Amino acid sequence: MTVEFPLADLDLARRLERTEARSNAAFVEARARLFPDRGARWQEIAGAYALFDGADSPLTQTFGLGLFADATAAGLTEIEAFFSERHAPVLHEISPLAHDSLWPLLRERGYFPIEFTTVLYRALASATELPASPLSIRTIGTAEADAWARVAATGWLTEAPEFTEFLQDLGQTSAQSEGMTPFLAELDGLPVATASLYQNAGVALLAGASTVPAGRRQGAQTALLAARLHLAASQGCTLATMGARPGSQSQRNAERHGFRIAYTRVKWQLLR
CATH class of the missing domain: 3.40.630.30 (Gcn5-related N-acetyltransferase (GNAT))
Known part of the structure; x- marks a missing residue:
């Protein structure tokens, strides 16, 4: 049976990014329960999920910035304070469908792209x-x-x-x-x-x-x-999603099994 794929638009990006954000928030909550000394915590700020799992953890970053609310200097300041108070790097995993107001703010505040992730999806x-x-x-x-x-x-x-x-x-x-x-x-x-x-x-x-x-x-x-x-x-x-390094074996395997590329997400780091 042929299944119609949703368009790779803002609505899809919000669904995919919020699912990953909630998954990582659940992880942070489990970390806080199992390893309370780590200080794991998450908070929704300016429409994004800011997650802290330790200064060296790959989960310490934000998801959804610029997708659910307009990006503002005040919002970024609050997010940066969340990580700075925990002596952690400031990292944002950002969909290219984020609001256009975000990009000049990142440049002005000293952010640089450091990593790319292919976000794939499939209709079920x-x-x-x-x-x-x-x-x-x-x-x-x-x-x-x-x-x-x-x-x-x-x-x-x-x-x-x-x-x-x-x-x-x-x-x-x-x-x-x-x-x-x-x-x-x-x-x-x-x-x-x-x-x-x-x-x-x-x-x-x-x-x-x-x-x-x-x-x-x-x-x-x-x-x-x-x-x-x-x-x-x-x-x-009705949808499945996963992330992979661009051009990797994981991406190729996903595409062979009916996944399509929704967009390439970029991780931005604040360089102080």
Whole structure:
């Protein structure tokens, strides 16, 4: 059945960006609960979600700036104070559909682009039967959060071996975030890959993809993608979204599975 894709416009950007923002806010709330000494906190300021998860965390930034309210100098000042009070860098992940008033403000205040993310989306039809796979795919509960985190960290560590403890904590917190559904792929009874699903207002965010070295090239992420899309559609989601590095294997895999590029998001950092 052919499913009509929504246009890649401001309304779509708001839906996709708010879903990711809410997902990260849920993560910050879980971090505050599990690791209270970290001082994790989030706050909505000028229509954006300002999130603090520690000065060195990739989640410490804003989402949605300029999409839900006009950008103003006063709003940016308040956001910058939120991060400065916590001795954290000031970072904004910004959609190109943000209001035009934002761009001259960023330039005037000393912001520079440092990173790009391709935001992809796909329309979802009603759930159909899952394709056959040699892997066993299942969701896990909080009792298995530590085990899920170890598998996820093992896969991620091939890209960043210096962050062992941080990645373990990241996986543990993600698996216990409100509204997050962690998935585990097993091959011959052994865990080989992880992924996660977060749902908000009919939008399914796909994240948490990680495969241990010994489990690669076995179709684990393809099976996890199908399982997450199936669950999201069965629970009423009409859109799925994910982020990837521009031109990466992740982006290519997403496009092969029916995703389209909505836009390329830019991360801006205030250089003091």
